Amino acid sequence: MQEQTDPPGEPSPGLVSTAIQAITQHIRSEGLAPGDPLPSEAAMTRQLNVSRTVVREAFRSLSAMRLIDLSAGRRATVAKLDTGAMSMVIEHGITTQQISVQQVYDVRRTIEMRTVALAALRRTDQEAAAIVQSARLMRENFKNPETVMEHDIAFHEAIAAASHNPVFSLIVTAFSGVTRRTWVIGWRTRSSDEDQLKMIKGHEDIADAILKGDPRLAAEHMAGHFDKSVKALIDAGIA
Amino acid sequence: MQEQTDPPGEPSPGLVSTAIQAITQHIRSEGLAPGDPLPSEAAMTRQLNVSRTVVREAFRSLSAMRLIDLSAGRRATVAKLDTGAMSMVIEHGITTQQISVQQVYDVRRTIEMRTVALAALRRTDQEAAAIVQSARLMRENFKNPETVMEHDIAFHEAIAAASHNPVFSLIVTAFSGVTRRTWVIGWRTRSSDEDQLKMIKGHEDIADAILKGDPRLAAEHMAGHFDKSVKALIDAGIA
DNA sequence: TCCTCAAAACCTGTATGACAGGTTGATATT
DNA sequence: AATATCAACCTGTCATACAGGTTTTGAGGA
Structure with a gap:
């Protein structure tokens, strides 16, 4: 895979960081509120043209910061403000x-x-x-x-x-x-x-x-x- | 693998969270300072008896919070305070x-x-x-x-x-x-x-x-x- | 027609193996 | 002794597989 859709602009700070940005960007541009669902890992994988590994690590990172909530079987959701x-x-x-x-x-x-x-x-x-x-x-x-x-x-x-x-x-x-x-x-x-x-x-x-x-x-x-x-x-x- | 070393105490909040705790615990118990190296993923994998996937997601999460620094080829290091x-x-x-x-x-x-x-x-x-x-x-x-x-x-x-x-x-x-x-x-x-x-x-x-x-x-x-x-x-x- | 419930489709959690490329230290050569 | 080269190790990413959850769907019965 990897049909390189990346324009050769940035020095690539890693695919995961890019994915994290894409997800937060999605929340912003769609105007999501706490509780709203995010795209599935599979969808993100297709959209970003990266492996599921990368997408998962991105979701997991956002979850660690409590910006999103993860739970098995369910799609990730936007999280309420948490400390x-x-x-x-x-x-x-x-x-x-x-x-x-x-x-x-x-x-x-x-x-x-x-x-x-x-x-x-x-x-x-x-x-x-x-x-x-x-x-x-x-x-x-x-x-x-x-x-x-x-x-x-x-x-x-x-x-x-x-x-x-x-x-x-x-x-x-x-x-x-x-x-x-x-x-x-x-x-x-x-x-x-x-x-x-x-x-x-x-x-x-x-x-x-x-x-x-x-x-x-x-x-x-x-x-x-x-x-x-x-x-x-x-x-x-x-x- | 998975020889279940887990005592059946907690309701298991997921292996990744456990791994994150293990890593922060390691930093604390070893008294690590910014710049000090952490165990490699392989070492953590053995110590916790989980897959590399889990350990990686834990490291990545800590990196997202800027508690540790990751870079290719090198071991993860404890990070300086970052916003x-x-x-x-x-x-x-x-x-x-x-x-x-x-x-x-x-x-x-x-x-x-x-x-x-x-x-x-x-x-x-x-x-x-x-x-x-x-x-x-x-x-x-x-x-x-x-x-x-x-x-x-x-x-x-x-x-x-x-x-x-x-x-x-x-x-x-x-x-x-x-x-x-x-x-x-x-x-x-x-x-x-x-x-x-x-x-x-x-x-x-x-x-x-x-x-x-x-x-x-x-x-x-x-x-x-x-x-x-x-x-x-x-x-x-x-x- | 509407309700019930079970199967199918989809989703995440975790494991495994593979390989590319960066880093470091040891070894061998000069 | 200085240097070059290689081996060992490490992280980044990909592909695949399968075990459970969850949601959707649709068939069958009331």
């Missing part, structure tokens, strides 16, 4: 020591000062309830660090969701993986029950401010929360 | 209308208010020079929109770099693709030379503040810059 790829990139940066946990926290602080303010202004009653609920569950389970952590993460993600800007949600959620790996360290530096409950109180203050719709107060509490968290990490020797 | 995957995610969100340009600008504003302040505090002389240089090139080429845009983008990326937090750089750079697609729209709403030069002046003000090491002033100018940019986009009907 998968971003999380991987951040985690990669951390494990290869190209970025530090503290740097991530600085970015989180910057972003969440904003999400919390937006949440105070834009939250629906349901979103406010979810945020308050997460804070309450932190207190109720405060003897079980694992559970507290999960509600802590859910708390921050709920605030991001209430900002009504999915890009914020995307970024905040991408950082959750890092949080899962470092959270317990910060928790341990709060050795007494009193310290731990104080930290939970911080979350409740944030939730209250959002409930009251006071963006300035919410941002203030959030800043305090991050300052204490970062201090805890530094005390624990996380640079 | 490739994030850009793809953002672009996907835009083209599938899951996020709006304005939402991206709101995030950019939030982040760049911080990067510009950090840049004012932390920039090296060389970094300051690069920032000033970009602003100057905007003015010198102001008759050529394409060129102005590229220097504009370089300007913001240089500021992010001067923040000395690679996570900020990552995010700002990921947004550059969106900027490339919308920049000219904002430019056109500034119909007169005077308006266009005023916008360039805004960049010079930011550069000056960074040069002077005044974070508050720098942030103020950055806020003004974004407010005008967003207004221009809204005037042009970009919701």
Whole structure:
């Protein structure tokens, strides 16, 4: 096969990259929305005049970035916005020591000062309830660090969701993986029950401010929360 | 082959995902740094007891996210932090209308208010020079929109770099693709030379503040810059 | 006519083998 | 000892095969 339809223009960055571009281009030009089906591998194979191997690797790559969803027997579909790829990139940066946990926290602080303010202004009653609920569950389970952590993460993600800007949600959620790996360290530096409950109180203050719709107060509490968290990490020797 | 070494624990999310995890796990457990080589496909094939097909698709996926670098004949290597995957995610969100340009600008504003302040505090002389240089090139080429845009983008990326937090750089750079697609729209709403030069002046003000090491002033100018940019986009009907 | 259900057609997941061409290191020649 | 050449290894791509899923279709029965 290979009847070379390629115009001898580019220095060919590999057939797979070309296929990836062709697929994303297809999504764009057809104006596909999440859930819409893509051409089958066989169709792509014919259209691009390459082997199924190449097309498959392209589909698989897009699936790894969560731009499309694959499932056996079914055609690939356009995916909803997902944080998968971003999380991987951040985690990669951390494990290869190209970025530090503290740097991530600085970015989180910057972003969440904003999400919390937006949440105070834009939250629906349901979103406010979810945020308050997460804070309450932190207190109720405060003897079980694992559970507290999960509600802590859910708390921050709920605030991001209430900002009504999915890009914020995307970024905040991408950082959750890092949080899962470092959270317990910060928790341990709060050795007494009193310290731990104080930290939970911080979350409740944030939730209250959002409930009251006071963006300035919410941002203030959030800043305090991050300052204490970062201090805890530094005390624990996380640079 | 397939001597099923798999313990019947998980519901098997597919061999490729497993392979991807094995590779990232390898990077983590071996403490690999950017540039370090990974096992060959053949080695991975033996270790995981799967076909080369599966291993290849895993490598290819990681390469698509720019976590590893592939090149013919050579073994795969751990990649430096790269914005490739994030850009793809953002672009996907835009083209599938899951996020709006304005939402991206709101995030950019939030982040760049911080990067510009950090840049004012932390920039090296060389970094300051690069920032000033970009602003100057905007003015010198102001008759050529394409060129102005590229220097504009370089300007913001240089500021992010001067923040000395690679996570900020990552995010700002990921947004550059969106900027490339919308920049000219904002430019056109500034119909007169005077308006266009005023916008360039805004960049010079930011550069000056960074040069002077005044974070508050720098942030103020950055806020003004974004407010005008967003207004221009809204005037042009970009919701 | 309409419903049910089973077979056919289509699709993806994985395995295998083959070969071209790039890269690297060892060997042999000078 | 420097260099040239070749062998071994590696990735890129292709072709084929088959095992399961999924959707479509159409035949037969209500």
